[in-house]
Amino acid sequence: MFVKHTEKLPRAFYQRNTLQVARDLLGTYLVRRLPSGEILRGRIVETEAYAGIYDPASHTYRDRRTERNEIWYGEGGFAYVYQIYGLYFCLGLITEPPSVPGAVLIRAVELLSGRQALSTNGESAPEAMALSGVQRGDGPSKLCLAMQIDRRCNGLDLCGDELFLEVGDTPCQFADVVFTPRINIDYAGAGALSYWRYYLRGSPAVSKKTYEPLRA
């Protein structure tokens, strides 16, 4: 099925089951418009679902409602950016209808940018990227660094123009999605056993390729 590359994902996309959204995000393009007007793009290749009040790894586990996670209780389609270890930021996308908390952590993107696309002189996109010294997107905080996503992006409407998603130009084949347990959530006990991490098989940008046994 042909889909126009530049089509922006609508709010209805996010207002669905969190696990479904996490899978469907693979292959889509994360787009960041900087204050300067420059456009950065990254193809999402790895996500994790955080499924709300019954998920021990979720910031809304047991329905604990705080100032930080308040946005989880609103409608899907907004950015949730939080600081981790005092040093880094992570990007979550709020899912589900209003009053149903849920979010998807973006763990890795294959990085592109408008500037690189314009300035490529015969090199492949990855070569151009290396030459320009742009960072990699193979980790939840590394992609935030590369795409200049920080606390100021918290709460942004993904249906706006500063941070949004575009449908991918390659349909994501179900058989090409790997399912694994989520990363670094040992504190979640049994919740750490759920296979709620998804990534595109074979992508060079996946953060940890330790585990590829399952095929859907």
Added chain:
DNA sequence: AAAATGATCAAG
């Protein structure tokens, strides 16, 4: 293996 580093949250 462990440091870097600060917001957040629950306990006291």
Added chain:
DNA sequence: TTGATCATTTTA
């Protein structure tokens, strides 16, 4: 008010 805890990354 305080102290433990991180959905990480880098360096050794």
